[in-house]
Amino acid sequence: MxxxxxxxxxxxxxxxxxxxxxxxxxxxxxxxxxxxxxxxxxxxxxxxxxxxxxxxxxxxxxxxxxxxxxxxxxxVDLFKRTIILNNLAIIRSSYDDHDGAVDLYREALKSAQEYVTNYREIAEEYGDLQLLIDLPYDMATELKNDGKYLEAGEILVDLWEQSEFRDDSVLLAKVVIELGLIKQENKEYAGAGEFFSIAAFNESVDPVLRSIAMHNLAEIYVAQEDYSKADRYYAEALELKQEHSSKRSQFITLLHQGELYSIRGDQVNAIAKWETAVNTFDGIKNDPDMFIVYDLLQKAYRSTDLNKSIEYSDLYAANFKNWMTVQSSQQDSAPTLQAFNSRIDTILADRALKAERLALLRQYWPLGVVALLLIMLFVYVVQLSFNKRRERVLVANLKADRATVADEILNRIRRD
Missing domain, CATH: 1.25.40 (Serine Threonine Protein Phosphatase 5, Tetratricopeptide repeat)
Structure with missing residues (x-):
């Protein structure tokens, strides 16, 4: 098996x-x-x-x-229980059910803590102690996505302390980036910048995470209208991404850096960055936040090269139309969160009902058999009584017939 x-x-x-x-x-x-x-x-x-x-x-x-x-x-398999709950939480999150995902992550964390407490040597051998870090981090991310910044912040601060105690640069970078995003969302740019800086300027942090922190730091300076620093950190983020990150990640920094030049009135450099972005990543058609670059280019070229402007305008319109078609198709075929929940609940309820009926059947089948035997006995007795009554009627009829025949014979004898 x-x-x-x-x-x-x-x-x-x-x-x-x-x-x-x-x-x-x-x-x-x-x-x-x-x-x-x-x-x-x-x-x-x-x-x-x-x-x-x-x-x-x-x-x-x-x-x-x-x-x-x-x-x-x-x-008892606490590890398997933890993994199952974790995967259920991931599915809930994919349907934007952040509240449901948090509940499942919380249950998974309880199982993981019990597992590590009872079987620490096994957990250490297989590297499962990481569950005590990953599950709270994922739970905090869901809380943040659900707008519950205070609860998310408490978990992240605790993880921040753990990362410093454990000298875990990866966890440190991930946590401070999330804390920075919470501060940024609350328009606390100075605090956000401090968190992003912890990851951005730490040489021991993974370069991919450093590039993300550097990009976020640049956005903080854009919000504060310190365009010189923003340009510098975009450039450093792009340099790290070109060596360590995906083409998609590079595209995002090029797009934002071009927008920075556009804000500063430098359309030449803005166009150069956006053109580079288009040539760097070819998967922009699936995301309006990405193919917006075509709209930016058509507007930038409007005063210098009308043909280019028309070309990018057509590209933007075509991508937007295709994206709308895909979205419409997905809405028709893919279930919404409500439909997902309804369908799952219906199936699970049906299964529970069938299980309940089966359990009742197993519990009461001896009584059912006895009742069936009693019914069969009753039918047999009734049938037996009916047969006896029928036999008596037949015997009486036979005697009457014989008496009639005897009377006829006696009458003939008398006449003779």
């Missing part, structure tokens, strides 16, 4: 249909043997397949089943 599940996970990308078949076969084997833990593992594999193929609805249902089976299982 576990070999089947291993093979199922190995072929998700190349053959997801076969992967599902193998997982189903493994689940059927576990169910046939009443192997509850095997059913948990199979359902979790189904959930992983769903997440890998972006089928979040089926993934959520399968992970929910796995969690239910695990709670009924004799085997």
């Amino acid at each position: 576990y070999d089947l599940l291993y093979d199922a996970e190995a072929m998700i990308e190349e053959n997801p249909e076969q992967s599902i078949k193998l997982a189903q076969k493994a689940f059927d084997m576990a169910r046939a043997k009443s192997d509850m833990y095997g059913m948990v593992t199979a359902k979790a594999t189904f959930g992983f397949i769903g997440m890998s193929t972006n089928d979040y609805e089926s993934s959520f249902i399968n992970y929910s089943d796995a969690l239910e089976y695990l709670d009924k299982c004799d085997t």
